[in-house]
Each structure stands twice: as structure tokens, then as C-alpha cells.
Amino acid sequence: MKTPAAPEGPDSEVIERLKAYTALDNPIRLRAFRLIHDSPGVPFNEIAKHIRIESGLLAYHLGVLKAAGVVDVAYAREGRQVTSYRLGEMGQELHSELFRGRPSRTPKTGKVALRPAPVRPS
Amino acid sequence: MSKGNTARRVRIIREEAEERLKRSGLILILLGSSERGLEERRQVAEVLRGRGIVALVPEDDFPKEIGPSVIEDDVLERSDVDLVFLSIESWGAATEFGQFASNPRIAPKLRVLVRPEYHPVHSPSSSYLTDLYLTHLVRYGHVYPVDGGRQAPVPSAKALIPMLAERHREIKAFRPSRISK
Numbered sequence: 226m227k228t229p230a231a232p233e234g235p236d237s238e239v240i241e242r243l244k245a246y247t248a249l250d251n252p253i254r255l256r257a258f259r260l261i262h263d264s265p266g267v268p269f270n271e272i273a274k275h276i277r278i279e280s281g282l283l284a285y286h287l288g289v290l291k292a293a294g295v296v297d298v299a300y301a302r303e304g305r306q307v308t309s310y311r312l313g314e315m316g317q318e319l320h321s322e323l324f325r326g327r328p329s330r331t332p333k334t335g336k337v338a339l340r341p342a343p344v345r346p347s
Numbered sequence: 348m349s350k351g352n353t354a355r356r357v358r359i360i361r362e363e364a365e366e367r368l369k370r371s372g373l374i375l376i377l378l379g380s381s382e383r384g385l386e387e388r389r390q391v392a393e394v395l396r397g398r399g400i401v402a403l404v405p406e407d408d409f410p411k412e413i414g415p416s417v418i419e420d421d422v423l424e425r426s427d428v429d430l431v432f433l434s435i436e437s438w439g440a441a442t443e444f445g446q447f448a449s450n451p452r453i454a455p456k457l458r459v460l461v462r463p464e465y466h467p468v469h470s471p472s473s474s475y476l477t478d479l480y481l482t483h484l485v486r487y488g489h490v491y492p493v494d495g496g497r498q499a500p501v502p503s504a505k506a507l508i509p510m511l512a513e514r515h516r517e518i519k520a521f522r523p524s525r526i527s528k
Binding site: 236239240241242243244246247248249250251252255269270279280281282284285286287288289291292293294298300305306307308323324 | 350353354356357358360361364365367368370372373374392396397398399400401402403404405408409410411412413417419421422425426427428
């Protein structure tokens with residue numbers, strides 16, 4: 226049985242948007258998205274400290290953002306595995322589109338001060 | 348813009364894209380054995396992502412701090428995943444099937460892929476597992492024979508998963524009330 230080919234051309238941009246906005250269409254993922262934007266390279270455990278849900282469920286939500294191409298992931302081993310997150314190119318564009326003109330929650334505001342993980346891209 | 352406004356804007360943009368494509372957004376998880384079939388699940392995920400579907404392969408998409416087996420009942424039950432494809436290629440995957448099939452909040456999302464020799468319609472096997480497949484088939488109708496090789500003319504998992512996912516998102520877009528959750 227043949228698998229139909231994915232559409233090409235103008236639809237491909239809409240397809241990417243659908244995938245990205247399906248991923249962002251959830252309050253927990255939207256919070257994680259903003260957090261990752263404000264603290265590039267933030268490790269999983271730091272995100273878990275700020276978004277207080279079970280780590281399994283958080284892993285799922287971050288997995289959705291990764292699978293949609295919204296965030297990039299890097300891995301490092303410092304005694305134990307550390308996974309860290311930053312927005313990818315698409316994620317940056319989405320952030321500009323959604324939060325244009327809105328001040329980001331930087332450490333100066335005191336709301337979010339996350340420690341980026343010293344990771345190497347894999 | 349408040350949090351609520353941002354969420355509404357995200358929803359509007361998503362709906363605009365859905366309207367243009369005449370397809371609903373979809374999130375699905377591809378589960379199976381970590382060894383056999385992992386490469387195939389990765390390839391299927393790529394095909395699905397190329398069509399605008401968010402397809403997760405836990406071994407690749409989950410943080411390394413969390414074992415893939417943490418995808419347990421409570422995670423799937425409380426997440427917004429639309430479909431869970433489970434390729435049964437090992438005893439571990441069979442165990443997961445038993446766990447998910449008995450959970451009424453997960454079972455309707457479950458799409459079970461088994462080789463024809465274990466599928467209750469294709470095989471006379473009277474094993475407990477085949478019997479469990481039959482029960483799931485009767486209750487939810489989603490146990491599919493795949494990868495039969497020359498012995499059985501059934502589709503490959505690689506062809507079947509995109510086909511089922513596509514139809515699901517069409518129904519979700521046009522007749523959402525007919526999608527059971």
C-alpha cells in the first residue's frame with residue numbers, strides 16, 4: 226500500500242503553522258514556551274520547578290513542543306543526564322508573532338531566574 | 348496581552364490553519380519496542396510531521412531524565428493526546444497493551460498493531476494475548492494486522508498509521524462529535 230506524499234508548495238507553510246499552533250494550544254505548553262524563551266538553555270528540572278506538574282506529564286508536554294519543531298533540545302552528562310531547551314528558529318518567530326511588544330519576563334523582573342544548563346548541542 | 352488573550356490568539360491561528368487545510372491538528376504517540384521497530388517509528392513520525400501532525404516517539408522526544416516507560420496510564424489519561432499507536436513487537440509492549448486497554452480513558456485512543464499470526468481474525472491462536480486483542484477489537488474496533496510479509500496481504504505499519512491518522516483528523520475537523528474520547 227502506498228503512502229500518499231506530503232503536500233508541497235504554499236500548503237507547506239500552513240502545515241508547519243498547524244503543527245506549531247497545535248503544540249502551543251495548551252496552557253501548560255504555552256507557559257513552558259515562554260519560560261524557555263526567557264531562559265534559553267534551561268534544563269528540564271528547572272522547568273519542572275516552575276511549572277508544577279508531575280514530571281511525566283511535563284515530559285509529555287515538552288515532547289510535544291520538540292516534536293512540533295518549536296524547541297531545540299541539547300543533552301549533556303554531568304554525572305547524570307541533563308536535557309536542556311531553547312527556542313528553535315520557528316519558536317523564535319512564533320514568539321515574536323504572539324508576544325510582539327510585550328515585555329519578556331527576564332531575571333530583572335524577579336519573576337523568573339532560571340539557571341541555564343552548561344550543555345553541548347548533540 | 349493577557350494570558351487568556353494569548354491562548355485565544357493561539358486557538359484562532361490554529362483554527363485558521365485547520366480551516367485552510369480542511370484538517371484538524373492532531374497529537375499522537377508512537378509506542379513500541381525500544382529495539383525492534385524504533386527506526387520504523389521514527390520514519391513514520393517524519394511522514395506524519397510533514398503533514399502537520401505532531402507525532403511523538405518517546406525515546407527521542409522525551410527528556411533523558413525521564414524513562415520512556417513513564418508514559419503510563421496517568422500521563423496518557425491526563426494529556427491531550429489524540430491517538431496512541433502501539434506496535435506490539437515485544438512482551439514489554441504487550442504488557443503496555445494490557446495496561447492501556449483496561450483503562451477506559453485511554454482505550455478509545457488506542458490503535459493496536461499486531462502481526463497477523465497474533466491477530467484474532469487472522470489467526471486461530473487461542474493464547475491469552477490474542478483473546479485480549481479480540482476483546483479490544485469487539486469493544487473499540489482498533490486492532491490492526493500489519494506487516495504480514497508474503498503470508499498475509501495486510502498493510503505495513505508504515506502505510507497504515509498515516510492512513511488512519513489522516514482519516515481521524517478529517518473526521519475530527521468535520522464531525523468532531525463522532526470522535527470518541
